[in-house]
Amino acid sequence: EIVLTQSPATLSLSPGERATLSCGASHSISSTYLAWYQHKPGLAPRLLIYDASRRAAGIPDRFSGSGSGTDFTLTISGLEPEDSAVYFCQQYGTSLLTFGGGTKVEIK
Amino acid sequence: QVQLQESGPGLVNPSQTLSLTCTVSGGSINSGSYYWTWIRQPAGRGLEWIGRVYTSGSTSGSTNYNPSIQSRVTISVDTSKNQFSLNLSSVTAADTAVYYCARRIVDPSLPAFGAMDVWGRGTTVTVSS
Numbered sequence: 001e002i003v004l005t006q007s008p009a010t011l012s013l014s015p016g017e018r019a020t021l022s023c024g025a026s027h028s029i030s031s032t033y034l035a036w037y038q039h040k041p042g043l044a045p046r047l048l049i050y051d052a053s054r055r056a057a058g059i060p061d062r063f064s065g066s067g068s069g070t071d072f073t074l075t076i077s078g079l080e081p082e083d084s085a086v087y088f089c090q091q092y093g094t095s096l097l098t099f100g101g102g103t104k105v106e107i108k
Numbered sequence: 109q110v111q112l113q114e115s116g117p118g119l120v121n122p123s124q125t126l127s128l129t130c131t132v133s134g135g136s137i138n139s140g141s142y143y144w145t146w147i148r149q150p151a152g153r154g155l156e157w158i159g160r161v162y163t164s165g166s167t168s169g170s171t172n173y174n175p176s177i178q179s180r181v182t183i184s185v186d187t188s189k190n191q192f193s194l195n196l197s198s199v200t201a202a203d204t205a206v207y208y209c210a211r212r213i214v215d216p217s218l219p220a221f222g223a224m225d226v227w228g229r230g231t232t233v234t235v236s237s
Contacts, residue, residue, distance in 0.1 A: 033222055035220075035222075035223040035224070037224075042229065043229060044112070044208075044226075044227040044228055044229045044230075045208070045210075045224075045227045046227075047220060047223055047224065047225050050219075050220040050221075050222065050223035051220075051222075051223075054219075054220070056219075056220055056223075056225065057219065057220075088154070088155065090155075090223075090224070092212075092222040092223060095172060096157065096174060096175070097157040098157065099147075099154050099155035099156070099157070100154065101153075101154040102154065
């Protein structure tokens, strides 16, 4: 089982700032099969990034993903108030899908 | 635009079977391009993949489950109702969680192949007497 560890647990930033979220894997993820999701309370999680760096349809370009192997990053450039949410990573390189514990992004 | 909606009892007695349904609207569950998936999140903990069902022609109803709970889980599909369901037997308080259904793309010709592009909003299930 690939364990995903996200940091930090909480990030508190002002509008316009850059958020950098990390996702570390216990084993290398094949073919960069890693996704990032945004989850707001009461809503369905939303796919942001797949294949570590590809934006899903309709996702603003202030969201970007990078990384490979065991270290991955989600960057939100120019935070907007509506970016307040929990962000979690997920690997799909093995048949047993696993998720990170999430990072809560708060907008001051 | 495809949408998923979970439904089922919010309270289940210990040792009983938890049964949830996910209704797919805006598209066919029988398209052959997706795994229909269940995921859960206990309070204060991370998400856990439960399992998935696949349906397309002759391979309708093939499943795969998380080994940690596969002895208690059954996921099935009803293509006539455009629904798929989760049954989790012999539940305990540890099964108390928000349960989500989601669609995972398994057609390599589609964008976001491998990721889960549509989710339901989740439904809270409490196991308690």
